[in-house]
Amino acid sequence: MPPAASPVPPSAAAAAPAADDSSAANAVVVLGGRYELGAMLGRGASAKVYQARDLVNGGDVAIKSFPNPGSGGGGAIEREAAILRRLRHRHVVRLHEILGTRKKVHFVLDLASGGELFSLVDASGRMAEPLARRYFQQLISAVRYCHSRGVFHRDIKPENLLLDANGSLKVADFGLGTIISPNHSNPPQQQQHTLCGTPAYVAPEILAKQGYDPAKVDLWSCGVVLFVLAAGYLPFNDASLVNMYRKIYAGRFRCPPWFSRELRDLLRRILDPNPATRVSADGILSHPWFRGGASEGELADLMRDEDEEEEFKEEEDMMGREMTAFDILGFSPGSDLSGMFGAGPGRERVFVGEPAAKVMGRVEEVGRKAGFQVRKKEGKAGNGGGGGVVFVESGNGGVVAKVIVFRIAEEVSVVEVAKGHGDEAARFWKEWLEPAMKAPAAAL
Numbered sequence: 001m002p003p004a005a006s007p008v009p010p011s012a013a014a015a016a017p018a019a020d021d022s023s024a025a026n027a028v029v030v031l032g033g034r035y036e037l038g039a040m041l042g043r044g045a046s047a048k049v050y051q052a053r054d055l056v057n058g059g060d061v062a063i064k065s066f067p068n069p070g071s072g073g074g075g076a077i078e079r080e081a082a083i084l085r086r087l088r089h090r091h092v093v094r095l096h097e098i099l100g101t102r103k104k105v106h107f108v109l110d111l112a113s114g115g116e117l118f119s120l121v122d123a124s125g126r127m128a129e130p131l132a133r134r135y136f137q138q139l140i141s142a143v144r145y146c147h148s149r150g151v152f153h154r155d156i157k158p159e160n161l162l163l164d165a166n167g168s169l170k171v172a173d174f175g176l177g178t179i180i181s182p183n184h185s186n187p188p189q190q191q192q193h194t195l196c197g198t199p200a201y202v203a204p205e206i207l208a209k210q211g212y213d214p215a216k217v218d219l220w221s222c223g224v225v226l227f228v229l230a231a232g233y234l235p236f237n238d239a240s241l242v243n244m245y246r247k248i249y250a251g252r253f254r255c256p257p258w259f260s261r262e263l264r265d266l267l268r269r270i271l272d273p274n275p276a277t278r279v280s281a282d283g284i285l286s287h288p289w290f291r292g293g294a295s296e297g298e299l300a301d302l303m304r305d306e307d308e309e310e311e312f313k314e315e316e317d318m319m320g321r322e323m324t325a326f327d328i329l330g331f332s333p334g335s336d337l338s339g340m341f342g343a344g345p346g347r348e349r350v351f352v353g354e355p356a357a358k359v360m361g362r363v364e365e366v367g368r369k370a371g372f373q374v375r376k377k378e379g380k381a382g383n384g385g386g387g388g389v390v391f392v393e394s395g396n397g398g399v400v401a402k403v404i405v406f407r408i409a410e411e412v413s414v415v416e417v418a419k420g421h422g423d424e425a426a427r428f429w430k431e432w433l434e435p436a437m438k439a440p441a442a443a444l
């Protein structure tokens with residue numbers, strides 16, 4: 001795993017890489033002493049994207065290069081970086097690292113070497129329903145995950161849906177994305193009214209310049225993508241842009257004769273011009289066309305979030321390193337260690353004088369008592385055993401807290417809490433979780 005992404009460096013302070021991609025036309029260009037630049041894969045309005053070889057592990061990556069905005073005007077790059085750093089999902093292009101040169105800012109990304117999803121359509125420009133279903137399931141799995149992390153893409157369209165070497169979907173280009181706290185009841189005005197997206201994929205409430213729910217807007221675009229995949233043409237189209245907007249606004253579209261009854265029904269529910277009655281992500285999940293005969297277990301597997309076990313392992317390794325310092329310093333149980341080990345913004349770290357299983361049980365208990373949904377994932381028995389992760393989530397799937405419990409010794413655990421965003425999450429930490437962590441330690 002490459003090192004964690006670092007902040008976008010300001011132009012002057014950036015460590016100079018071995019070369020800048022503009023410095024020589026024919027010479028081998030190695031960025032950051034590590035990534036050997038290859039062919040250009042594509043270009044967008046803001047960046048060029050190249051294939052590159054990671055000289056450390058021999059793997060292939062994509063490098064998205066933006067002109068370095070210097071000290072001003074880097075907001076859009078910063079925002080895209082902040083979004084990508086929050087996301088870790090098998091169907092979302094992952095950001096591994098950011099490199100800065102005098103002239104450029106480079107994102108090192110997962111390579112989507114399979115090209116665009118739309119390269120898979122047949123000669124008539126469409127996909128059979130089972131294949132369209134498979135990719136739509138992957139898309140909804142990614143979009144639902146992003147929403148649960150407070151990220152809204154706002155520009156879901158075919159060009160941003162890529163494939164990896166295994167033919168798996170990867171959602172790319174969060175350049176128009178935004179982060180809104182999942183529990184934020186009143187998103188800021190500017191957020192609500194920003195005109196985003198590509199006309200044919202844009203939801204009617206955006207055209208009407210009404211305030212909008214960004215989750216519903218993303219789902220609308222997913223509905224348009226599904227229609228295009230299965231039909232081979234756009235649901236709302238007209239030579240006149242104004243007429244196209246009228247059709248979108250009225251939700252007026254016709255399904256081709258080859259669509260199954262269930263697919264028509266699902267599309268009617270997604271492409272509902274009224275966002276209040278438009279189907280939610282959960283509604284899509286329980287729709288018969290979406291399920292396509294999958295069992296509960298298969299569906300849960302399809303929709304599972306990031307590889308929690310892998311993430312837990314990584315955090316555990318990180319804690320392992322920190323624990324060496326911790327042992328040397330010899331803190332006593334009950335100390336609040338937040339800050340001391342760089343718990344970071346939105347995170348808390350507490351030392352508890354109790355077995356990990358007991359601490360996890362108490363986190364579960366307070367989560368439920370506070371009225372949230374709780375999911376528990378036990379850690380692997382190795383490395384001393386015990387511990388795991390407890391996810392505390394609100395009804396709409398928003399993260400209230402992710403609590404990782406590490407077993408240090410039989411009666412000693414370290415609890416790391418990644419707080420969700422918004423007042424609800426802050427309150428849960430202050431009023432429920434923090435007291436629940438402190439009480440037994442104080443009793444020691």
Ligand SMILES: Nc1ncnc2c1ncn2[C@@H]1O[C@H](COP(=O)(O)OP(=O)(O)OP(=O)(O)O)[C@@H](O)[C@H]1O
Nearest residue numbers: 041042043044045046047049062110111112173175
């Ligand atoms: N991770 C990747 N792997 C392979 N190809 C990629 C990757 N990311 C982007 N590309 C290719 O590069 C093109 C441009 O990338 P992207 O859309 O991210 O740039 P952009 O400047 O943000 O675009 P836009 O103009 O849509 O804002 C894509 O359409 C795609 O063909």
